[in-house]
Amino acid sequence: xxxxxxxxIERHVAARAPDAVVVLGxxxxxxxGSHAQAVLFYGSCRRAHDDTGGIVDLYVLVDGYRAAxxxxxxxxxxxxxxxxxxxxxxxxxxxxVRAKYAVVSLDQFExxxxxxxxxxxxxxxxxxxxLLFAANDTVRxxxxxxxxxxxxxFAARTLPRLPAExxxxxxxxxxxxxxxxxxxxxxxxxxxxxxxxxGCLSWRRWRARxxxxxxxxxxxxxxxxxxxxxxxxxxxxxxxxxxGYRARC
Numbered sequence: 001x002x003x004x005x006x007x008x009i010e011r012h013v014a015a016r017a018p019d020a021v022v023v024l025g026x027x028x029x030x031x032x033g034s035h036a037q038a039v040l041f042y043g044s045c046r047r048a049h050d051d052t053g054g055i056v057d058l059y060v061l062v063d064g065y066r067a068a069x070x071x072x073x074x075x076x077x078x079x080x081x082x083x084x085x086x087x088x089x090x091x092x093x094x095x096x097v098r099a100k101y102a103v104v105s106l107d108q109f110e111x112x113x114x115x116x117x118x119x120x121x122x123x124x125x126x127x128x129x130x131l132l133f134a135a136n137d138t139v140r141x142x143x144x145x146x147x148x149x150x151x152x153x154f155a156a157r158t159l160p161r162l163p164a165e166x167x168x169x170x171x172x173x174x175x176x177x178x179x180x181x182x183x184x185x186x187x188x189x190x191x192x193x194x195x196x197x198x199g200c201l202s203w204r205r206w207r208a209r210x211x212x213x214x215x216x217x218x219x220x221x222x223x224x225x226x227x228x229x230x231x232x233x234x235x236x237x238x239x240x241x242x243x244g245y246r247a248r249c
Contacts, residue, residue, distance in 0.1 A: 005148060005151060006144070006148065009144055009147050009148060009151075010144065012128040012129065012130070013129065013130055013131035013143075013144065013147070014131070015049075015130055017041050017046075017130050017132060018045075018049070018050065018051050019092075019093075020051050020056075020092045020093070020097040021041055021045070021051055021056055021058075021097075021099075021130075021132070022132065023090065023092055023097065024056055024058060024088060024090065024097060024099045024101075025039045025041065025058065025132035025133055027088065027090060028058065028060050028088070028101060029133055032060060032062055032068050032103075034135075035062045035063050035064065035067050035068040036060055036061070036062060036068075036133070036135070037061045037062060037063050037106045037134070037135045037139045038059075038060075038061040038106065038131065038133060038134045038135065038139055038140070038143050039058060039059070039060055039061070039131075039132040039133040040058065040059040040061070040125075040129050040130065040131060040132065040143070041056065041057070041058055041129060041130035041131075041132050042057050042058075042059065042124060042125065042127065042128075042129035042130070043056070043057030043124075044057070045057065046128065046129060046130055047127075047128070051097060054098075055098045055099060055100055056097065056098065056099040056100075057099070057100060057101075058088075058099050058100070058101040058102070058132075059083070059101065059102050059103075059104065059109075060101055060102070060103050060104075061104060061105065061106045061109050061139075061143065062103060062104070062105055062106070063105070063106065064105060065078045065079050065103075065105060068103070078103060078104070078105075079105075082103075082104045082105070082108050082112070083102035083103055083104035083108075083120075084102065084103045085100055085101070085102045085103075086100065086101055086102075086103070087099070087100055087101075088100070088101055104121075106139065106142060106143075109121065109143075109146055110142065110145070110146045110149070113125055113146040113147070113149045113150040113153060114146070114149040114150075114152075114153055115153075119154075119157070119178075119179040121150065122149070122150040122153040122154050122157075123150075123154065123175075123176070123179035124150075125146070125147055125150040126150045126151045126153070126154035126175075129147070131143060131144075154175050154179075155171065155175070157175070157178075158171060158174060158175035158178060161174065161178060162174060
């Protein structure tokens with residue numbers, strides 16, 4: 001049996017991060033104390049599994065802005081236009097390791113991966129990432145659910161821009177090119193063809209699958225609506241656009 005999207009996400013977030021990245025994550029946990037709910041590791045260093053010479057990308061998910069910052073102005077700025085982004089560096093093993101880290105509340109992270117119009121969150125977190133820390137099992141489940149929502153949102157927002165029939169490579173590279181077109185980014189959009197999507201086991205396996213159609217991806221929505229009425233609302237809605245290809249991942 002081919003593992004599900006949830007299995008793929010579990011495996012990606014459980015992958016061990018480089019020691020220097022773990023140190024940076026621990027520094028952020030200390031900085032935000034009990035208000036740090038989770039720390040995520042993503043971006044080019046995560047894809048390369050190497051932080052040497054790069055700037056590590058981290059996300060700190062907090063329980064609330066005012067309590068996390070202890071000051072009104074940065075809390076208000078973060079609430080109005082999340083996330084706030086900061087710089088961090090520290091000595092490690094005879095060198096300096098550097099990171100830029102974004103701060104967003106766990107609630108906003110869930111909304112951003114599922115419902116934001118702009119791809120800032122769901123465009124990033126449909127790609128593989130690591131979970132350096134979660135405050136408890138409930139937070140961990142919420143974070144994993146948000147990552148699944150990011151994949152679903154990515155597919156749903158990309159679908160209208162695709163041809164009537166398409167394969168996995170078209171879905172993911174096309175979607176990444178579209179999200180890059182909406183932002184000023186340092187990486188070249190053409191690099192997206194080398195990235196592994198969160199929702200599958202391997203790029204090669206995705207490419208080997210048969211072509212899909214928009215109609216085929218949209219058919220499961222009636223079943224999802226039924227699940228939502230029966231009480232699995234948020235989970236079912238998050239899975240919606242992915243339901244047609246989820247079994248193939």
